[in-house]
Amino acid sequence: MLRPLKPAQLVTDVVVAVVFFAVAWAADAVITGTVADSTTALLSGGVVALFFAAALAVRRMAPGIALALAWAGALVQMGLGRPPGFSDIAIFGVLYATAAYGTTRVYWAGFASTLVGALVITVYLMAGPYYAGGGLSWRTLPLALLMLVAAGFALLLSWTVGALVRTALRARQNREAQQRAEAEAVAEQERVRIARDMHDVVAHSLAVVIAQADGARYAAGADPDAATAALSTISTTARSALADVRLLLTQLRHSQGDGPQPTIADLETLYAQVRAAGVPLRVDVDPAPPGEPPAAAQLAVYRILQEALTNALRHGDRGPVSVRLAWHPERVELEVRNRVAAGAAAAGPSVSSPGHGLIGMRERAQLAGGRLEAAASGDEFVVSATLPVGVPA
Template sequence: MTFKGVSPIDVVSALLVGLLFWFQPTPFLIPFTQLPIERQGLGWFANLLIGLAYAVPMAFRRTHPVPSALTILCGAGVHLLLEPANITLADFAVVAAVYAVTVYGPVWAHRLVLSLTLLGSFFIAIPTLTMGGAIRNDWATWGPFLGIVTYIMAVTLAVYGLALARRSQLAKMLSLMRIASDAQAAAKTERELAVLEERSRIAREMHDIVAHTLSVVIAQADGGRYAATKDPEASTRALATISDMARDALKDIRSIIGVLRESEGDEQPTLPQPIERDLETLVRNVRDSGVRVSFVRTGQSRTLPVGVGNAVYRICQEAITNSLKHAGPTPHITVLLQTTDAALLLQVDDDGRGAAAPSDGKGHGLIGMSERASAFGGSVTSGPRPGGGFRVLASIPIPHLDNSNRSEHD
């Protein structure tokens, strides 16, 4: 737990270092040395400043490791000048600074602090050479010096090694956290794209079903109204066609809604989606409504990848709807389905006014047909025919698949 980025543990450590420096009566005795050193007295102002230089940075050694370590080293340097060879427990703040700047600071900073600390061990030990006056070339003089240097270096390097291990551990943890965060972001993006794609697919399905059905219903209603006075049976047939088309559209809409409910745990069965083999039924239903429409199929029937058959059916349905809406009152529509070695070709022609809307005002129409074809690597081209009328040509590549992999409803 941290408070404004400062750990309570570091705050307690800072207080402890300050108390040790201000109230420790005797210096710390370095092992393997027997130096009759008594702590010299510092003035109250120097004692206060050095203690603060040791204590305050300890509270910020994690949040600001470089300024903290350099401030502690400066305090230790001043202390060394004023009290040579007098090492107190508070001086272990230097070791703590080395650890913190190595774990949390940049590489250059912890290398600099380590070098200054190791260099400082020699300056700490130098006063031992002059304890007896002149420097003598014997073990009694050099033994304490080497003991102090060795001890300080050993402790510093051991702490430095532990800090490097901790730094590596934290780096791995941060890397794993970053990978997990990136994975979560990627998964979220994929879910959002999946939702958008599903919404687009449902919008196309609803548009194709509703627009086609309403176009046929309108044609039947207009024809039945004019024929009611002259041929009552024709108006009856028109009403029957309207009823059948409306029921089929309702079934399709319920099927789409059923797919949406599956995510909510509803196990309602859904209707099979129409495929290219249902084009004859589609053309027959439109023809029964009084529209002149013909269907021609060439080439040998082949196995199609899953989803291609439904895409071809919906493209044909939308192309017929487009002709009913824009080709004029009595168009002649021709549907040609051709299977080649490399692609499945669908061509829908009419002999109407030769104009078609690029969309229905909501982003569907011809745009929706192109989206369906492009989902399988195909394309849709459309435009006026030479001599009048309008043509929609869809081409979808089909690989050679084994017939055993064919789905009954694609």
């Protein structure tokens, strides 16, 4: 029933109502000539002005109550036999508020009040104590119809202006809600993307570090040089992962553009990390990229290969891993094969209960407009994907 208003709006409405009450009371007294004639008539004018001023005071906070107060003031005015006066101007403001700010019921109650009010005004003016003129007759009927149309037009005009304002307010609210929803969707997509990148970076780097740490532990006594090389690889991989994580965290903290993303030119570094972990890696690229593929396709290929090789490090038997890339004019096909370690459950994540890595690879392939399949084939785990690349740049 009550609309929330800002303190400044509430104070403004109250001040306007107080000023209106003073002006309306004085103006009605002057118009009707009751300043010195009759104290009763003067007080009755003040009561009518008070009703309409109260309606103006609450018109935005409670349009329904304002409409009720306006009707009460009109009935009191007619009951006291008072002619129309300055106070009646408040009716237009109340009708405007019912259409602009009222609930659905108040909205239509305001519309009905314009029709009923026009009829009441016509009847009161034609048959009232001040404008009787013999009352309604065939002779005064044209004047009554003209008065009905004029009153209805004036009341309906104020209500229509409020309805137009209501439509504009609704449109602005819908537009703001749509903008908020779009901003939230973009932010959510960005969080998902960053979380996916974080998983890819951290999971791959930790897999390499663990493999190198295990190798260094076994080679510490037998081959100090190998242990030193493994520790060097651990240090390099950890520094690279730390830099990537810091970049992703920066994107989380600040609303800035995307940082530099890996491309297919960085695949050799990725392959070197896997080989340094002691895993034989065979890479076959045929045919080669016929130009510079789109950045989105390059990023998707890099991240899918990164996660597939991470799974091979974590869940494979440290046997040979084969990577095949085929860059066609309209698509790129990639495949990663590795042997499954004895006792491992489908190289870690399974098709029926995929881990975050498989989910992330599928999401990347789908976002790039392609598809990805990951499943065990005999004693091997195979990740294969097809991604569209369009026309090379």
